[in-house]
Amino acid sequence: MTPNIKRRFFSNLLLATFIILTSCENETQTIDYEPNYASSLDATNLPSGNRPMTMFEDAESPSKMYNKNDRWFRVNQPLQIIQKGKDSVQISLYSPVGLTDVKIYAKLGNYDKRFVLYHFTKIPAFHRSTHQIPLVAGKNDYLLETGNTVTIDKIDGFSTGAIEFSIESTDPLFSKFKKIKSSQLVQFNDGYHLNEPNKFLPMNPVLAKEAITMIINYSYALSHPMYYDTFIHFDRYKQEQATLAGTPVSGATDWHGNTADSNGVYDYFSKSEIEQQYLKYVDNRTLWMAMVTGASALGGGNLASQWESDYITGHWKGEMSVWSHEYSHHTGYNHDSNLANSGEGGGQQGMLTDFYKYLIYLNDLPFTDPEILKGWTKTSYLSKIYSKPVFKIDPKNPFLLKYKGEGKWN
Numbered sequence: 001m002t003p004n005i006k007r008r009f010f011s012n013l014l015l016a017t018f019i020i021l022t023s024c025e026n027e028t029q030t031i032d033y034e035p036n037y038a039s040s041l042d043a044t045n046l047p048s049g050n051r052p053m054t055m056f057e058d059a060e061s062p063s064k065m066y067n068k069n070d071r072w073f074r075v076n077q078p079l080q081i082i083q084k085g086k087d088s089v090q091i092s093l094y095s096p097v098g099l100t101d102v103k104i105y106a107k108l109g110n111y112d113k114r115f116v117l118y119h120f121t122k123i124p125a126f127h128r129s130t131h132q133i134p135l136v137a138g139k140n141d142y143l144l145e146t147g148n149t150v151t152i153d154k155i156d157g158f159s160t161g162a163i164e165f166s167i168e169s170t171d172p173l174f175s176k177f178k179k180i181k182s183s184q185l186v187q188f189n190d191g192y193h194l195n196e197p198n199k200f201l202p203m204n205p206v207l208a209k210e211a212i213t214m215i216i217n218y219s220y221a222l223s224h225p226m227y228y229d230t231f232i233h234f235d236r237y238k239q240e241q242a243t244l245a246g247t248p249v250s251g252a253t254d255w256h257g258n259t260a261d262s263n264g265v266y267d268y269f270s271k272s273e274i275e276q277q278y279l280k281y282v283d284n285r286t287l288w289m290a291m292v293t294g295a296s297a298l299g300g301g302n303l304a305s306q307w308e309s310d311y312i313t314g315h316w317k318g319e320m321s322v323w324s325h326e327y328s329h330h331t332g333y334n335h336d337s338n339l340a341n342s343g344e345g346g347g348q349q350g351m352l353t354d355f356y357k358y359l360i361y362l363n364d365l366p367f368t369d370p371e372i373l374k375g376w377t378k379t380s381y382l383s384k385i386y387s388k389p390v391f392k393i394d395p396k397n398p399f400l401l402k403y404k405g406e407g408k409w410n
């Protein structure tokens with residue numbers, strides 16, 4: 001922001017007239033003013049001036065999804081609002097299902113109330129469009145979140161960050177997005193398959209849509225109170241498993257770190273350290289999603305990867321074991337820790353997989369219907385033939401046995 005623009009911005013705000021209309025008990029005292037709000041927008045039917053487009057169309061060039069500056073989102077913000085220049089915003093929905101009734105609020109630095117900048121009746125799946133900030137166009141009335149009206153004079157432009165955007169929606173899918181605690185930044189990185197083609201394969205938009213669907217679901221699962229409770233009390237979970245099997249607890253009795261095990265001695269985390277490990281899974285790091293060849297899946301640093309089959313059909317069936325393992329490498333654990341490995345009597349891989357399947361069973365994930373993407377039907381973008389994924393829960397699933405159909409996140 002140049003000093004010149006900043007001065008102009010603030011002096012304009014000082015001159016702006018804020019007319020707050022409060023509702024009155026007494027009819028006769030009501031100010032005779034009919035607010036004139038901007039009309040609602042339907043993003044399925046926008047004029048070309050808004051440059052509407054669908055991201056990740058099947059035939060879109062993969063170079064677009066690999067452009068990390070243009071295609072990125074945080075898992076807790078699948079609907080992304082970014083200011084472009086000093087007078088426009090870009091909205092992008094990284095979701096395989098659209099949203100209805102979305103209010104985008106703005107808050108200015110020197111005015112403490114949020115007001116509705118745009119109201120979208122519909123935003124379709126993977127939509128992107130650009131919109132002029134109405135404040136730049138002229139003097140307008142805006143609906144405050146209190147239900148009152150504010151009138152704001154024309155403001156010539158905004159430096160980046162001068163408007164704080166926030167989103168509200170009555171759509172049940174949006175309520176699920178709001179529950180996601182993780183704020184990891186998801187991108188696709190072509191460096192892996194370009195530099196190590198023997199280990200990695202290029203992805204395409206058909207696969208990217210599946211990857212985005214899966215990472216939103218997985219991030220929701222990690223954020224789920226039942227998962228947190230099981231993670232924090234993994235020793236209890238292990239005991240329950242042993243009791244069900246009628247055997248003593250095998251291997252480690254609780255979470256332990258990366259020190260190599262020796263003769264049944266583990267570097268156990270304390271309960272407060274376990275809480276810290278949980279927070280690492282739902283932090284704000286960058287995640288580069290990639291796809292591996294037939295050999296082994298890989299994870300570590302920003303990377304987590306798995307096979308084409310897991311992106312296309314596995315995650316719909318709750319087969320999240322490989323993903324959990326690679327994501328744990330991404331979170332900093334090696335094969336000596338039961339947070340990454342399934343050995344020594346079972347670790348996070350098995351627990352997460354059973355938990356994820358239980359959430360599909362409860363229909364308690366943002367997306368549980370493979371028909372929304374139909375990835376398996378898009379054979380020209382896949383290396384082999386898949387059949388439609390069909391989910392089935394094992395009657396011995398430990399979460400099903402314990403919670404018996406209860407525990408949906410309200």
Ligand SMILES: [Zn+2]
Binds near residue numbers: 325329335
């Ligand atoms: Zn590994």
